[in-house]
Amino acid sequence: xxxxxxxxxxxxxxxxxxxxxxxxxxxxxxxxxxxxxxxxxxxxxxxxxxxxxxxxxxxxxxxxxxxxxxxxxxxxxxxxxxxxxxxxxxxxxxxxxxxxxxxxxxxxxxxxxxxxxxxxxxxxxxxxxxxxxxxxxxxxxxxxxxxxxxxxxxxxxxxxxxxxxxxxxxxxxxxxxxxxxxxxxxxxxxxxxxxxxxxxxxxxxxxxxxxxxxxxxxxxxxxxxxxxxxxxxxxxxxxxxxxxxxxxxxxxxxxxxxxxxxxxxxxxxxxxxxxxxxxxxxxxxxxxxxxxxxxxxxxxxxxxxxxxxxxxxxxxxxxxxxxxxxxxxxxxxxxxxxxxxxxxxxxxxxxxxxxxxxxxxxxxxxxxxxxxxxxxxxxxxxxxxxxxxxxxxxxxxxxxxxxxxxxxxxxxxxxxxxxxxxxxxxxxxx
Ligand code: IMP
Numbered sequence: 157x158x159x160x161x162x163x164x165x166x167x168x169x170x171x172x173x174x175x176x177x178x179x180x181x182x183x184x185x186x187x188x189x190x191x192x193x194x195x196x197x198x199x200x201x202x203x204x205x206x207x208x209x210x211x212x213x214x215x216x217x218x219x220x221x222x223x224x225x226x227x228x229x230x231x232x233x234x235x236x237x238x239x240x241x242x243x244x245x246x247x248x249x250x251x252x253x254x255x256x257x258x259x260x261x262x263x264x265x266x267x268x269x270x271x272x273x274x275x276x277x278x279x280x281x282x283x284x285x286x287x288x289x290x291x292x293x294x295x296x297x298x299x300x301x302x303x304x305x306x307x308x309x310x311x312x313x314x315x316x317x318x319x320x321x322x323x324x325x326x327x328x329x330x331x332x333x334x335x336x337x338x339x340x341x342x343x344x345x346x347x348x349x350x351x352x353x354x355x356x357x358x359x360x361x362x363x364x365x366x367x368x369x370x371x372x373x374x375x376x377x378x379x380x381x382x383x384x385x386x387x388x389x390x391x392x393x394x395x396x397x398x399x400x401x402x403x404x405x406x407x408x409x410x411x412x413x414x415x416x417x418x419x420x421x422x423x424x425x426x427x428x429x430x431x432x433x434x435x436x437x438x439x440x441x442x443x444x445x446x447x448x449x450x451x452x453x454x455x456x457x458x459x460x461x462x463x464x465x466x467x468x469x470x471x472x473x474x475x476x477x478x479x480x481x482x483x484x485x486x487x488x489x490x491x492x493x494x495x496x497x498x499x500x501x502x503x504x505x506x507x508x509x510x511x512x513x514x515x516x517x518x519x520x521x522x523x524x525x526x527x528x529x530x531x532x533x534x535x536x537x538x539x540x541x542x543x544x545x546x547x548x549x550x551x552x553x554x555x556x557x558x559x560x561x562x563x564x565x566x567x568x569x570x571x572x573x574x575x576x577x578x579x580x581x582x583x584x585x586x
Pocket of ligand 1: 290
């Protein structure tokens, strides 16, 4: 369809973007992460081996793709180094020369993580339920113009000057919240050790992407989190601190919009959410518990159990609009096997109104009620199915219904964790 693909999550994250990115990365020349940070946990399983990527783009598992970490990614040098070392040690990655890190990416420093934790503790029952990775405080410093960028981090003198500007105020807040202040000199010393490995990868990531697109190469943009966690378009304030939607891929990466591109929205066959915040189709009964068990719904970054519930068409229609979705990859269809019926949310009632599309701000309205329908379930296991014709009729009807309700074709259906446990009905490249 195009040589430029964007992969974005249409729910609250954990839709299976890592698997879908890995599947499509085999023919990508570049895979670029364009926002978020180590709060992401993209799980990829190849030949029975599970790899969880937090910051390195999921394209690293493809033998040739250049992996780009763009300027709106907040980069945690400690965890990035650990991730690179573990990928090298396990033989998943054989060399790191394919990794380019934007010189403008903001760096997550230990005081950001401390602030994240202390603030959550102070918020008590009003906490966001963050991943504790320092994401919010780092984006906050970026817009407050007191952040440390990767180029600063790689130059100890620049770093010391930036810290002199930022640290006194941050330390004052940390002390106020009961934490221990950080020393500028310790932070600079630590940056030298980490920088030895990481700073080899510094580059102008926008220039790398623009050159590849001009040359007609295949470029894949991989988003993290999901539409409902977007700082503008999500369930604010229970969101992450970045723009997670597809349309942001180009401006956040420092390039203009290519002439054509395909936006692939990733949708889990049911809904999950980690952390606090509204989730109107959450099911705390048997249906939700079963989804959690069958789907192994535990956070890839924090290990927290994911809240589970029914697929939500009005919210997905909103996400399709916000992202400009052309195609959908449906994941975890296999998890629904064995149910007598599968609950779906087809609309919401709010006062006298029936809403087919909903803005997530309405989730805070006390009178909001989901309108459910039960679709017939199927007994047969789907794990590993690669041909559409092998899907049981009821499973096919479920997929058809999603396609019809959202008005978007579903050319990719995932039937298991492994890369090849997938039904692919259309070549999305070119
Ligand atoms: P933060 O991004 O760590 O600040 O967390 C803010 C909210 O986003 C919390 O509810 C997290 O659980 C959620 N969140 C952040 N990253 C992810 C993700 O990759 N998957 C699912 N939820 C996430």
